[in-house]
Amino acid sequence: xxxxxxxxxxxxxxxxxxxxxxxxxxxxxxxxxxxxxxxxxxxxxxxxxxxxxxxxxxxxxxxxxxxxxxxxxxxxxxxxxxxxxxxxxxxxxxxxxxxxxxxxxxxxxxxxxxxxxxxxxxxxxxxxxxxxxxxxxx
Numbered sequence: 001x002x003x004x005x006x007x008x009x010x011x012x013x014x015x016x017x018x019x020x021x022x023x024x025x026x027x028x029x030x031x032x033x034x035x036x037x038x039x040x041x042x043x044x045x046x047x048x049x050x051x052x053x054x055x056x057x058x059x060x061x062x063x064x065x066x067x068x069x070x071x072x073x074x075x076x077x078x079x080x081x082x083x084x085x086x087x088x089x090x091x092x093x094x095x096x097x098x099x100x101x102x103x104x105x106x107x108x109x110x111x112x113x114x115x116x117x118x119x120x121x122x123x124x125x126x127x128x129x130x131x132x133x134x135x136x137x138x
Contacts, residue, residue, distance in 0.1 A: 026057070033060040050134065053079060091115065 027042070033056065034045040047056050061071045094114045099105060124130060 026052075029060045030056060033063065036063055087118075091118065 030042050030046055034040070034042045037045060039045060045056060046052060057075065058072060061075060062068050064071055091111070091114050095107070095110050098110050098114070099107065102110075124133070
């Protein structure tokens with residue numbers, strides 16, 4: 001039986017606060033971008049999906065008065081860190097599942113195999129076909 005109610009409260013409270021902070025940050029920056037562009041509607045500035053992270057938000061950061069290069073580097077470093085942070089557990093789950101079925105295999109061989117297969121599957125996303133996948137999935 002799970003008895004750590006304190007941990008549940010801490011995690012859910014921090015998650016909620018982080019989400020609220022991210023929402024306030026994104027919409028205040030996009031609102032400023034709309035104001036600087038002379039538009040009254042944020043919807044005309046916002047691009048959904050990957051366009052928000054790679055077009056709208058960097059455009060707003062580029063218009064900062066104080067060191068926009070620093071904020072750009074920090075923003076893309078954050079995106080890179082988030083990508084690695086979500087890739088590692090996914091890779092770990094594949095490796096663990098494979099090693100549960102085949103316990104005699106070496107850990108580094110399975111990990112290398114999963115990473116190579118993931119890399120080869122990811123090559124699709126650097127081709128023009130990836131736009132078709134993104135539109136169908138989103």
